[in-house]
Amino acid sequence: xxxxxxxxxxxxxxxxxxxxxxxxxxGLDELWLVARREERLLRLSGExxxxxxxxxxxxxxxxxxxxxxxxxxxxxxxxxVLVNAAGFGKFGTCADMTLEETREMIDLNCRxxxxxxxxxxxxxxxxxxxxxxxxSAGFQPLPGFNVYAASKAFLLRYSRALRRETAGxxxxxxxxxxxxxxxxFMQVARDTKxxxxxxxxxxxxxxxxxxxxxxxxxxxxxxxTCGLPATLLRLVSKLLPHGLVMAGWxxxxxx
Numbered sequence: 001x002x003x004x005x006x007x008x009x010x011x012x013x014x015x016x017x018x019x020x021x022x023x024x025x026x027g028l029d030e031l032w033l034v035a036r037r038e039e040r041l042l043r044l045s046g047e048x049x050x051x052x053x054x055x056x057x058x059x060x061x062x063x064x065x066x067x068x069x070x071x072x073x074x075x076x077x078x079x080x081v082l083v084n085a086a087g088f089g090k091f092g093t094c095a096d097m098t099l100e101e102t103r104e105m106i107d108l109n110c111r112x113x114x115x116x117x118x119x120x121x122x123x124x125x126x127x128x129x130x131x132x133x134x135x136s137a138g139f140q141p142l143p144g145f146n147v148y149a150a151s152k153a154f155l156l157r158y159s160r161a162l163r164r165e166t167a168g169x170x171x172x173x174x175x176x177x178x179x180x181x182x183x184x185f186m187q188v189a190r191d192t193k194x195x196x197x198x199x200x201x202x203x204x205x206x207x208x209x210x211x212x213x214x215x216x217x218x219x220x221x222x223x224x225t226c227g228l229p230a231t232l233l234r235l236v237s238k239l240l241p242h243g244l245v246m247a248g249w250x251x252x253x254x255x
Contacts, residue, residue: 002030002077003028003078003080004029004030004053004077004078004079004080005031005032005080005081005082005083006034006068006079006081006082006083006116007019007031007032007033007034007081007083008059008083008085008086009034009035009084009087010033010034010041011035011036011044012035012037012040013181013183013184013207014085014133014207014210014211015035015085016040016044016207017206017210018131018211018215019031019044019048020047020208020211021208021211021212021215022050022081022215023048023049026050027080028050028081030050030051030052030077031048031050031051031053032052032053032055033052033054034055034057034059034086035057035086038054038056041055055068055071059107059116060104060107060112064112065112065116068119076123077123078125078128079120079128080124080129081130081131082117082124082128082129084112084113084116084117084130084131086108087109087133088104088105088109088188089105089109089137089147089188089189090147090148090189091144091145091189091190091192091197091198092144092192092193092194093143093144093194094146094147096193096194096197097147097193105151106147109151109152109155110154110155110158113155113158117132117162121166124169125169126169126171127170127171127172128170129172129173130159130166130171130172130173130174131174131214131215132156132159132162132173132175133155133176134155134156134159134176134177135149135152135177135179136177136229137152137153138153138154138155138156139156139177139233139234139237140233140245140249142249143246143249144197144198145198152177155175156177156223159174159175159222160222163175163222174214174217174222174223174224175222176210176214176224176226177224177225177226177230178205178226178227178230179205179225179227180201180203180204181205181210182205182206182207183207186201199254199255200252200253200255202229202252203227203229205226209226210226210227213226213227
């Protein structure tokens with residue numbers, strides 16, 4: 001039985017960084033790369049030493065996960081690693097968001113991640129790893145970035161409970177909660193009616209740094225923030241009332 005890793009959002013940014021890190025790590029027979037842009041998946045596949053299976057799927061569309069599930073059934077591969085890195089955010093208040101933007105954020109960040117995790121788990125054995133790419137945005141409510149932060153709070157809670165549910169099978173579930181990352185994310189987030197509700201991105205990290213730290217996290221870790229700013233934000237959101245945290249956020253996002 002071949003050993004595979006599945007990486008979503010693999011055409012760019014953090015997903016591509018995870019694919020490269022897993023390739024360097026070795027020990028896999030195949031990398032399944034999932035994203036909308038086939039040409040980018042093919043380009044990345046050509047860069048990696050591990051055999052790759054590019055799967056051009058738009059996970060926002062119903063039925064896309066079903067197609068991947070059927071592929072898993074046909075291959076009967078062992079999923080050693082699942083990285084749910086597909087996701088996007090939009091800056092702006094709820095009044096600024098179109099219904100389509102709101103629906104697609106929730107579909108991709110929440111529904112698709114849960115469906116794909118459910119599809120992969122039957123093919124995972126002891127020692128398998130699920131990395132749900134959440135965000136430090138999920139630690140508290142964020143006005144002007146509301147729907148995205150709420151979607152990541154959902155994924156964070158889902159990941160924490162799933163870790164407990166799969167512990168008996170020896171499967172590690174890790175919630176990855178970094179801060180800002182230097183990727184195309186910012187450009188996509190600003191392409192909306194009111195894309196200046198967040199004006200700056202302090203302490204932004206490289207995608208390769210985040211991917212490397214997440215993959216090095218030990219089995220005892222349930223949440224990894226991949227950097228000091230996100231770690232401090234996690235602590236502050238536990239210690240201070242959310243009203244006060246949101247007031248601080250309102251100041252920072254307008255700088």
